[in-house]
Amino acid sequence: MSICMGICTLLFKTLCLPLQLMELVGLCGFYKRVFPFLMFKISANYNKKMHEKKKELFGNLSEFASSDAGPLRLLEIGCGTGANFQFYPRGCRVICTDPNPHFERFLHKSMASNSHLRMEQFVVAAGEDLRSVGSGSVDAVVCTLVLCSVRSTHRVIQEAYRVLRPGGAFFFLEHVLADPSSWTYFFQHVLQPLWRYFGDGCELTRQTWKDLEAAGFSDLKLRHIEAPLSPLIKPHVMGYAVK
Structure with a gap:
């Protein structure tokens, strides 16, 4: 199976060479403008299918509000x-x-x-560098379907840890690599070269749970689930980690 996977992956990498060339010469920049519109449509469908899981995930968010600082202060990466x-x-x-x-x-x-919320600010920044957000300044950090496309999962989690106050929590919901014995695992690797370009850097083969386990949080509540989605992104991890 591994030999076949390697050959098929190489084939898709070859097919992606024109896309790689376009990226190198800067011809893919227009996709940055189109991608938000696509995500607006995709997110609505994802929320519909994952509504109960998200309700469960965020059900205890309010418990992490600092009692002496008023309402919950949340950073979403x-x-x-x-x-x-x-x-x-x-x-x-x-x-x-x-x-x-x-x-x-x-x-x-x-x-x-969503008038029940107040947006403090929108910061244009990569998750690996949140220097505009003070250390220990937020009660909760949220990351959903983000760690699959960042340059460094480890660095993003480090930044989340830094900006959290002691006792604050990092909430996550991410698609991850499937079980190695499954056909999903096979196709995740084979289709990854093409998926990366149309998913704005998204990777199907990340083992995000390992970075979360190694991050040094005092308590980690992590579950592997099978989401009601297409097979390539069905494997998910969800939960929260307390600083």
């Missing part, structure tokens, strides 16, 4: 179109970050539909 807003507790103050500035108009649209 890779906020995208604001697909998580509806699940946040009333009065929550949200700091949104994303490396793609073209998400901002969709964020304001989502915020207008």
